Amino acid sequence: MSNILRRRFGFFLTVTAVLLSMVPVIKSIPFILFHGIGDKCSGGVGNFTQLLSNLSGSSGSCLEIGNGEPDSWFMPLKEQAIVACEKVKEMKELSQGYNIVAQSQGNLVARGLIEFCDNAPPVFNYVSLGGPHAGIAAIPKCASGPICDIAEAMMKLEVYNDFVQDHIAPSGFVKIPGEMSKYLKHSKYLPKLNNERPDERNSTFKDRFASLHNLVLVMFEDDTTLIPKETSWFGYYPDDGFDILLSTQQTKLYIEDWIGLKTLDDAGKVKYVSVSGDHLNIAYEDVVKYVVPYLIQSHL
Numbered sequence: 001m002s003n004i005l006r007r008r009f010g011f012f013l014t015v016t017a018v019l020l021s022m023v024p025v026i027k028s029i030p031f032i033l034f035h036g037i038g039d040k041c042s043g044g045v046g047n048f049t050q051l052l053s054n055l056s057g058s059s060g061s062c063l064e065i066g067n068g069e070p071d072s073w074f075m076p077l078k079e080q081a082i083v084a085c086e087k088v089k090e091m092k093e094l095s096q097g098y099n100i101v102a103q104s105q106g107n108l109v110a111r112g113l114i115e116f117c118d119n120a121p122p123v124f125n126y127v128s129l130g131g132p133h134a135g136i137a138a139i140p141k142c143a144s145g146p147i148c149d150i151a152e153a154m155m156k157l158e159v160y161n162d163f164v165q166d167h168i169a170p171s172g173f174v175k176i177p178g179e180m181s182k183y184l185k186h187s188k189y190l191p192k193l194n195n196e197r198p199d200e201r202n203s204t205f206k207d208r209f210a211s212l213h214n215l216v217l218v219m220f221e222d223d224t225t226l227i228p229k230e231t232s233w234f235g236y237y238p239d240d241g242f243d244i245l246l247s248t249q250q251t252k253l254y255i256e257d258w259i260g261l262k263t264l265d266d267a268g269k270v271k272y273v274s275v276s277g278d279h280l281n282i283a284y285e286d287v288v289k290y291v292v293p294y295l296i297q298s299h300l
């Protein structure tokens with residue numbers, strides 16, 4: 001090799017070494033999971049978290065709010081979101097950003113965390129499984145047991161009563177078509193979360209939600225728990241009754257972009273996924289197809 005060539009080759013090696021040292025080590029992004037009502041992290045949900053972690057290679061934890069099953073019923077969602085916010089800020093492993101998977105009611109905790117939590121690390125991808133995002137039009141059914149019976153009885157009495165709103169979590173997202181003025185006046189959670197009150201819309205909530213990289217909305221085709229099941233996609237009944245069902249794109253929340261859903265959709269960041277099965281009964285193949293990819297990297 002001539003001297004010139006040797007020098008060139010040496011230069012090439014140096015440049016290559018410098019460039020290689022600049023390639024960041026690809027680190028997996030951690031995720032947290034929020035369970036639904038009547039559930040707890042120590043049960044099958046912990047197992048599901050472990051499965052997602054195994055399949056994605058990312059570390060994940062089921063984030064418990066309070067004492068699990070009882071608090072999922074009796075701690076108001078506003079408080080649950082505050083607990084989630086505090087816990088996330090204490091978890092050092094999330095400080096560079098993280099992904100979220102949430103089940104059913106846990107989605108309203110997750111969105112409260114995303115929208116309301118000040119000085120929190122960024123959320124990249126958010127996978128929602130059967131989330132009652134636009135509300136539910138009927139008191140949630142529950143299996144059986146004393147907790148169920150108390151909560152159900154109280155909500156049937158008067159769901160928009162202050163005492164019920166302060167003590168029964170799901171009362172915070174019951175939205176009965178035809179009772180809109182009562183709902184907007186007395187519901188203590190969903191109207192704020194969805195920026196529904198015209199004079200109280202907060203653009204910070206919208207900006208935070210719109211900063212997600214991917215929003216995956218999974219609806220269960222045979223869902224008998226969420227009425228209507230389309231609430232998982234932000235679809236809902238019109239304000240005045242049950243006669244028709246508005247698609248996501250026909251709702252005012254979407255058209256007027258109260259929380260940034262349209263912004264995200266226009267940017268191609270919303271995945272509307274429909275899977276077979278009843279509420280939260282997701283097949284393994286659908287987990288692999290629609291959940292795991294969003295836990296592998298922050299941008300897709």
Ligand SMILES: *[C@@H]1O[C@H](CO)[C@@H](O)[C@H](O)[C@H]1NC(C)=O
Pocket residue numbers: 043044047048051
């Ligand atoms: C936990 O997950 C494994 C693997 O997916 C499954 O075989 C098992 O039945 C699950 N156990 C419970 C209690 O859900």
Ligand SMILES: *[C@@H]1O[C@H](CO)[C@@H](O)[C@H](O)[C@H]1NC(C)=O
Pocket residue numbers: 047048050051054
């Ligand atoms: C996850 O992987 C670990 C280690 O291979 C295994 O012991 C465990 O059963 C797996 N859990 C699930 C739920 O897949």
Ligand SMILES: *[C@@H]1O[C@H](CO)[C@@H](O)[C@H](O)[C@H]1NC(C)=O
Pocket residue numbers: 116118202203204205
């Ligand atoms: C909107 O929400 C942010 C974040 O919680 C808060 O700092 C701000 O004061 C709110 N703005 C209004 C007008 O309420």
